[in-house]
Amino acid sequence: SYVLTQPPSVSVAPGRTASITCGGKNIENESVHWYQLKSGQAPVLVVFDNNDRPSGIPERFSGSKSGKTATLTISRVEVGDEADYHCQVWHDGSDPIVFGGGTKLTVL
Amino acid sequence: EAQLLESGGGLVQPGGSLRLSCTASGFTFTKYAMIWFRQPPGKGLEWVSIISDDGGSAYYADSVRGRLTISRDNSKNTLFLQMNNLRPGDTARYYCAKATSIYQGYYFDYWGQGTLVTVSS
Secondary structure: OOOOEOOOEEEEOOOOOEEEEEEOOOHHHOOOEEEEEOOOOOOEEEEEOOOEOOOOOOOOEEEEEEOOEEEEEEOOOOHHHOEEEEEEEEOOOOOOEEEOOOEEEEEO | OOEEEEEOOEEEOOOOOEEEEEEEEOOOHHHOEEEEEEEOOOOOOEEEEEEOOOOOOEEEOOOOOOOEEEEEEOOOOEEEEEEOOOOHHHOEEEEEEEEEEOOOOEEEEEEOOOEEEEEOO
8 A cells, every 4th residue: 555654753943944855656657735633623724636735724734746755844833833744645545544643853 | 725623523432423523615626636634643644535526536544434435515515424333443533635637547736734533432
């Protein structure tokens, strides 16, 4: 089955830029989505289809792809951005909905 | 804005059953596929089951096929997950989500806060 690989953790100081990566075979051919999970809250879609932002999501959140890696970039990081971030693709097959293992973003 | 509210979780013994519900509002429920996800303690997200907008098609993750059944009542804007023969490995927070179709499958743009299912003796 298809595998997405994320770093377990990323740390960043407030006001700086955080980059969270998501690697997968031939990911350049996939549509990648990103979700923010905070304990006790409903997960939030922050980027869909590689680089589109849902309404209400700040412009500080952006997505990109280069080579075998998709990246979620959070500019001007705020304490409130501290959360787990998961990438996801739909990959045709018997197990089509694939998530990365998640990255815990810590704002120092 | 779309809102989803899950209910029905709790503590159940191995082999037992639970029925989860997810009540939807703020969007036209009948136009969208819906999905159940779960997140076991300390682990990542995994999909459980997805159902088409009219309820005519449903798909399951291998780990739950034959034990869990997804359904929906479009007259009541409600999604269900009937969980039978539960195992300790089913312990997780269960989320329902609205599925939006794109050229490659779906993304999931609204989620509920989840309901906790604990399978333990």
